[in-house]
Amino acid sequence: MKPTKTASAAGLRRELERCVACGKCRALCPVFSVEGGEASVARGKLKILAAAEDGELDYNADLGRLLDDCLGCRLCTSGCPQGARTDELVYAARQRIRDRRSCNPLELFILRYLLPRRALLASLARFVGRWQNRLARLLGRSGNEELSEGQRVQRALVGLYRRLLPLAGLSPRLVPPTLSPRQFSSGRGEVQAFGDANAERWGFFVGCALETAYPRSARAVVELARRLGIGLIAPTTQACCGLPAWGSGDRRAASALINANAAAFADRDLDGVVTACASCASFLREHYSGVLGRTQTLQEFLRERLGRLELRRTPGLRVTWHQPCHLARHLAVELAEPMLARLADYVELEERDVCCGGAGSYFVKHPETAAAIGERKAKRIVDSGAEVVVTACPGCAMQLEASLARLNAPVRVELLGDFLARRLPPVSS
């Protein structure tokens, strides 16, 4: 296991000094474009962090709230002449705050108790998903057949969320994701094994969001691998990758998850590991060693293999691509445009690699800013004329679905695996 990276005081100070206050990040930061204050942009955040490191400010809850207001999208770093790594500096500062202060009990419960227990997480999601489905049936599910099942449930519940969420002190602009009443994991045995594992044998890192909200996409990955003659092994003891814990500054919870996953995938004689979640892939590559440290995104996994799949084109279907931050700037994975253009009529999306505003739990902690960033993205998608927007991160998919629901735009959101698997010919019996 790679040790989870922690910045020393000297290292953090050195990194902070990279910023020469040129202000170029102001034109790039999605949060700054909505909120406009200097504290919301990289330059301001780095100045505040330098003051905290110099002892002029406390690493306290106020500073924590300020640092929470960052998507970790790395758009500022991509345009910074000094290469200032604002997202990593913000994470390091969140760790300092967490080392000094206990966090809120609900967050602690989620990070330290729920996320390591995949079966419990799946059961809870199933429970919520069933209730969402029942309520949607009662209220009259959206009849728009172009939308996915989850989107149709979500659209039916938007009005209810708007009325109920303020009663719980939450923003009426928050549109919760639809969880699935059926999960991917079986919970039986030590592993779920799919296909013929005698030829190539890959591990499948499922991830929390695919498990709870997009199990259909997890099954799509299984089907794509099966058609390629590749066996997949999904250890049932795998847990959350650790990114939410790491991002919130909880090193202890992140380390526990890293150890649990390393053990779950150890000694499985795997040719590699694949995941359909760009965020998981990014965290696994940056924080794990061994086979998990070489995890491939579905796009990378299919890059050399796609030609072996018999996929049917859908002429006349206008499709576009949202490039997740973790693919664009963390992993530098190419756009999926050529794949999509082979299978449908590809239309360009303006600002396709700009953050959608989801960013893990950001959309819950900063619902107004997240909604404004998401609606800008949704308008771009509507303007593109696409009927389907495809992406590679379930977190992005949730935010795109919520943003398109606020505009009541009839655009279907699909994860890449699902989009491809839907174009496989039926298996002849």
Ligand code: SF4
């Ligand atoms: S672009 Fe980079 S150097 Fe310039 S102000 Fe922003 S963080 Fe500082």
Ligand code: SF4
């Ligand atoms: S990582 Fe993204 S949200 Fe955070 S300061 Fe940089 S551009 Fe803004």
